[in-house]
Amino acid sequence: MRKKFQYLLVTTFLVLGFSTSAAAGFYIGLQGGAGIVSDATGSDADGSVNFTYDAGYDGSILLGYNLGEEHPSIGKGRVELEFNTASNDLSGAEFVEGNFGAGGSVERTSIMVNTIGEYTTQSGIIIYALLGLGWAEISLDNVSVLGEPFVDDNNSQLAYQAGLGIGWKLSDHFIFDIGYRYYGTTDPEFTKQDGTNLDYEYASHRILAGLRLDF
Amino acid sequence: MQLRIILLSCLLLVLSGCWTDEPTRSNTFIPLTSIEVSATYQSMANNTVNQYTAMGDFSGSFTRDITAEVTWAIENNTIADVSNAAGSEGLVTALSPGETTITANYDDLSGSELVVVTAAVLAGIEIIPQDAELQVGITEQYEAAGTFSDGSSQDVTILATWESSDMNVATIDNAGLATTLASGSTTITGAWQGIESNASLLVTDATLTAVTITPETATIAQGTTVQFEAEGTFSDDTPQDITDIVDWQSTDNGIGIIDTNGLAEGIAPGQADITASYDVGGNIISDTAVLTVSDAILESIIVTPENSTIQVGENLQYRATGTFSDNSEQDITELATWLTTNNSVGTFRTPDSRGLFSSDASGATIIKASFGGISGETLLTVVE
Numbered sequence: 001m002r003k004k005f006q007y008l009l010v011t012t013f014l015v016l017g018f019s020t021s022a023a024a025g026f027y028i029g030l031q032g033g034a035g036i037v038s039d040a041t042g043s044d045a046d047g048s049v050n051f052t053y054d055a056g057y058d059g060s061i062l063l064g065y066n067l068g069e070e071h072p073s074i075g076k077g078r079v080e081l082e083f084n085t086a087s088n089d090l091s092g093a094e095f096v097e098g099n100f101g102a103g104g105s106v107e108r109t110s111i112m113v114n115t116i117g118e119y120t121t122q123s124g125i126i127i128y129a130l131l132g133l134g135w136a137e138i139s140l141d142n143v144s145v146l147g148e149p150f151v152d153d154n155n156s157q158l159a160y161q162a163g164l165g166i167g168w169k170l171s172d173h174f175i176f177d178i179g180y181r182y183y184g185t186t187d188p189e190f191t192k193q194d195g196t197n198l199d200y201e202y203a204s205h206r207i208l209a210g211l212r213l214d215f
Numbered sequence: 216m217q218l219r220i221i222l223l224s225c226l227l228l229v230l231s232g233c234w235t236d237e238p239t240r241s242n243t244f245i246p247l248t249s250i251e252v253s254a255t256y257q258s259m260a261n262n263t264v265n266q267y268t269a270m271g272d273f274s275g276s277f278t279r280d281i282t283a284e285v286t287w288a289i290e291n292n293t294i295a296d297v298s299n300a301a302g303s304e305g306l307v308t309a310l311s312p313g314e315t316t317i318t319a320n321y322d323d324l325s326g327s328e329l330v331v332v333t334a335a336v337l338a339g340i341e342i343i344p345q346d347a348e349l350q351v352g353i354t355e356q357y358e359a360a361g362t363f364s365d366g367s368s369q370d371v372t373i374l375a376t377w378e379s380s381d382m383n384v385a386t387i388d389n390a391g392l393a394t395t396l397a398s399g400s401t402t403i404t405g406a407w408q409g410i411e412s413n414a415s416l417l418v419t420d421a422t423l424t425a426v427t428i429t430p431e432t433a434t435i436a437q438g439t440t441v442q443f444e445a446e447g448t449f450s451d452d453t454p455q456d457i458t459d460i461v462d463w464q465s466t467d468n469g470i471g472i473i474d475t476n477g478l479a480e481g482i483a484p485g486q487a488d489i490t491a492s493y494d495v496g497g498n499i500i501s502d503t504a505v506l507t508v509s510d511a512i513l514e515s516i517i518v519t520p521e522n523s524t525i526q527v528g529e530n531l532q533y534r535a536t537g538t539f540s541d542n543s544e545q546d547i548t549e550l551a552t553w554l555t556t557n558n559s560v561g562t563f564r565t566p567d568s569r570g571l572f573s574s575d576a577s578g579a580t581i582i583k584a585s586f587g588g589i590s591g592e593t594l595l596t597v598v599e
Binding site for chain 1: 238239240241242243244245
């Protein structure tokens with residue numbers, strides 16, 4: 001976990017210093033796509049179980065500011081607030097004896113502060129890299145194993161993400177982009193139906209398409 | 216250059232979250248569907264003990280020893296008593312001659328077996344080993360085998376009183392575990408119900424110089440077991456089986472675990488080192504073997520001997536050989552659940568030696584061995 005944050009801190013500064021010229025100003029945007037939650041290990045007093053998920057939805061509302069060329073003391077790039085929600089159904093649980101059916105879902109609601117660096121090619125394609133930090137509430141909703149209730153609880157944790165993508169200017173004000181982001185949190189802790197603790201992991205691969213309106 | 220650093224950082228972040236370790240939790244969500252109760256001895260002499268075992272079948276997916284998880288009860292507690300105390304669950308003590316039933320209960324499920332207490336009295340005791348020669352600093356588990364007036368035999372080790380005539384040479388505890396202290400000779404005595412037997416113990420001044428594990432490498436399928444053994448070499452070049460007294464460790468319990476007797480179980484695919492070590496006055500003597508756990512899946516079971524015929528009263532030891540998806544074969548006799556379709560012909564009554572069939576009457580039955588949802592079977596005919 002510590003190494004992940006070290007990489008985030010180092011590359012945050014690199015990202016801010018990696019951008020070409022653009023007009024300064026606010027923007028709003030929408031993003032949507034698929035969220036693929038990584039297989040996660042849940043640990044309790046009896047040992048560890050690996051949970052698997054189906055792909056689910058992932059959507060965000062963006063409010064940001066493009067630094068353009070007008071803030072040389074800070075650097076170039078964009079800074080934005082992202083309000084995000086995502087949901088994935090559980091598909092199975094792996095025990096020592098093998099894989100078994102599991103029900104329920106994992107939900108995510110988060111607010112992220114993202115820094116984005118962009119490079120515009122001669123043909124006008126925008127290549128961007130993104131880093132973000134924020135706060136996420138992770139919910140395990142009605143999770144059951146073979147029909148037996150297991151956990152129904154939520155927990156808030158520090159969140160982080162990193163991503164890459166490409167965009168196109170549709171007009172002077174509208175930009176369309178597609179991209180990939182890796183999203184993770186510090187390990188959440190839940191209370192199971194029997195009152196005991198469950199240590200969990202959460203990480204997601206986000207495949208997104210977005211539309212941004214520059215003011 | 217900056218782009219490469221950002222791309223590399225993103226890749227490392229992604230890769231760091233891509234894999235999970237193998238699970239270590241048993242599935243307690245699959246319902247227990249049946250309990251099979253068995254005992255070390257078919258009958259027991261009065262005042263002796265007999266260990267009963269409960270094997271749980273979890274919806275046919277897997278079986279597990281649940282002796283310590285069930286609640287034991289005796290129908291007639293004037294004939295026998297059963298322990299539910301930690302460490303001695305299922306241990307029955309005979310109180311008076313007769314027959315009663317023992318039941319293992321788990322929630323709404325139960326399994327039962329007969330408890331037969333005979334009026335046989337102790338006729339003699341044999342101490343095992345009789346004439347032992349051990350090195351200093353070694354422990355040896357003595358056993359007391361009792362023979363009874365009806366010709367039956369039973370282990371009375373934990374019932375006997377143990378003594379060492381020269382406690383400067385060796386001591387022995389209430390469970391028959393002897394520890395050698397110095398070179399010399401002593402006499403080990405085991406006594407019960409007024410009958411005693413002796414065995415000689417010679418302790419040499421040779422010290423342990425090396426430990427050798429066999430096999431050096433072992434490959435097993437996930438969920439199966441392999442027995443490792445440790446042989447000690449001493450300063451007088453004498454060998455000694457020290458499997459039960461060395462300290463067994465696995466370098467990765469997520470891949471393979473090993474118990475105090477050297478029995479290793481494959482938990483998840485991978486490789487782990489198995490070490491056996493012994494402390495000789497602060498100097499650790501050890502050896503290492505490699506345990507490889509494959510992801511092979513059991514595909515079939517062959518039960519042998521096939522289509523056998525025995526006489527009434529005879530026993531027959533069956534073996535179960537599992538064939539796995541990687542074309543490997545493993546003896547899974549000790550892991551399988553053994554069943555017979557016609558209990559009037561005979562049953563499997565000995566948990567410590569699984570697969571041992573004892574015949575009671577003439578007839579035909581199907582012998583079935585099951586493990587991990589896979590079964591194998593064969594026909595057995597019992598004749599007069």
